[in-house]
Amino acid sequence: MLKMIERKSADPRNGSLCVAEAASESVPFDINRVYYIYGVQRGVQRGAHAHKTLKQVLICVHGRIEISLDDGRGNVQTTVLNEPSDGLYVGPGMWRTMKWLQDDSVLLVLASEHYNEADYIRDYDEFIEYGKRRS
Amino acid sequence: MLKMIERKSADPRNGSLCVAEAASESVPFDINRVYYIYGVQRGVQRGAHAHKTLKQVLICVHGRIEISLDDGRGNVQTTVLNEPSDGLYVGPGMWRTMKWLQDDSVLLVLASEHYNEADYIRDYDEFIEYGKRRS
Secondary structure (H helix, E strand, O other): OEEEOEEEEOOHHHOEEEEEEOOOOOOOOOEOEEEEEEOOOOOOEEEEEEEOOOOEEEEEEEOOEEEEEEOOOOOEEEEEEOOOOEEEEEOOOOEEEEEEOOOOOEEEEEEOOOOOHHHEEOOHHHHHHHHHHHO | OEEEOEEEEOOHHHOEEEEEEOOOOOOOOOEOEEEEEEOOOOOOEEEEEEEOOOOEEEEEEEOOEEEEEEOOOOOEEEEEEOOOOEEEEEOOOOEEEEEEOOOOOEEEEEEOOOOOHHHEEOOHHHHHHHHHHHO
8 A cells, every 4th residue: 555755845956855753643553663675776676575463654765666565365566666656555474575676675664663574474485374364 | 974884794795784773872863854866077165054952873885975064163074985884963053064085975965853944044044143143
């Protein structure tokens, strides 16, 4: 689900400023963790995991990155992020992969919880089984 | 004050991931607001304000940006941010200016509070007066 991050622009030379307030419409959770991925070559895929409870908003602040979200029930949604004012909400139970479409694209992720290894599902078969147990 | 943001690197092709946990050594406050500035042409300056209470960590996640911090007492500290794992802590009462050294550099800011216009000081003379009243 794409959410608009509030964007403020003035003189085009001066660029744009996007604001993501915690616990707002654009970021519907408290922000306990922020991470960003950079220095990735075009064509590289990252991700390939799911979370049991974590909520995140993914933002491509530079370049172009393709995000695939698999709900484990046969539904795969693919979105190209190439506009810094777009935020992609990723809820729990989604297997995500990110493919870099342009060198040096930067992915910014706002996350609802501190790091917790027990919240990760890193094996796809286990992810499918986890989804069956939940439904 | 430069703070190291936790950095995880694997295969160089796969880039690096930096993590900023709220209320940690690298980000010594809760993160209530995140903003980022992009699409700025080289040579442009932004900022030129201070905050009465807001705490921030500034990170250049792409490119090169020069940050000047003026404490209003004759001390100006200038830092070039060009490494995404560097976070520059900016406490209250610092007049900041940011100069873009490279087109399309992206500045990410983690902030301790939600937006509050009353916390801004946008006039330099007023900033100097405010500093005198505080000391």
